[in-house]
Amino acid sequence: MSAAAERLKEYGIKPSVQRVAIMEYLLNHKTHPTVDMIHHELSEKIETLSKTTVYNTLKLFAEAGAILTLNIDENTTRYDGDTSHHAHFKCMCCGDIYDMTPSDQDWDKIGFKNGDGFKITEEELYLKGYCPKCNKQ
């Protein structure tokens, strides 16, 4: 079984051609793609793939916790197949989104002065600025 199909099984999601293809795409492309990118690429393999299916499938994955949904981009949602604990960086020049790995001990240590009574279930750290490529120019 492919890694993508394995991952679906792990999260209790029934596999289908479309679902496996979308999960496979996310596992193989660390570019934090948009719905359009995924749909455009996969349309070549699955001719009938509908954009609605891409939307529905990504929502299904996200609600199951099998992928992450990123709101770092102002215009459109981006998706990440890597659900491990990490931050994201968006280059304001080229628009590319990079993974950033915080030193875990630092990250885990963040406390909140007014955090009493709040139950935190999700954390997203978004960084913006200029990537090494754009920074040089």
Place this chain on the structure above:
Amino acid sequence: MSAAAERLKEYGIKPSVQRVAIMEYLLNHKTHPTVDMIHHELSEKIETLSKTTVYNTLKLFAEAGAILTLNIDENTTRYDGDTSHHAHFKCMCCGDIYDMTPSDQDWDKIGFKNGDGFKITEEELYLKGYCPKCNKQ
């Protein structure tokens, strides 16, 4: 001069009735309002206020660094008149957005294992979960 007008001056923004009113609203309402909320409230005072003006003005403020733009909400952009270093929490139950104040020394100390060559100009920490009110029920 009102605090709002002072703030505009500080950031090199020419005051106008609309601009001062919008900045004033942001300084007095710590609720991280949407364009619609601001427009709806201020329409009572300024009858002719157009939604386009609210959009334009908020963009102007944000680009000058006089306010913050929040993407914590999936559907719509929210604005924050408090530009100090703090995080945001969204309750997945009631939808309210709270300010969270990290212990500064922790926050500032976060390092990134793969951060070389990146120039970070902005940081946004978004937390999601359940607020004290909703958590109790």
Place this chain on the structure above:
DNA sequence: CTTCAAATTTGTACTCATTACATATTTGTA
């Protein structure tokens, strides 16, 4: 195999946040 219901996918129509743009109004200055 065949049947049939449930699950999945598809395409179209729609909503709604945001932007583009042309026009109108206001402001400041000569």
Place this chain on the structure above:
DNA sequence: TACAAATATGTAATGAGTACAAATTTGAAG
């Protein structure tokens, strides 16, 4: 008072995302 520059306004367009009904596929029972 006149006039140019800056602001504000309203309408029309864009584009991401969703609702929904119809079509297709799947899988189990006979």
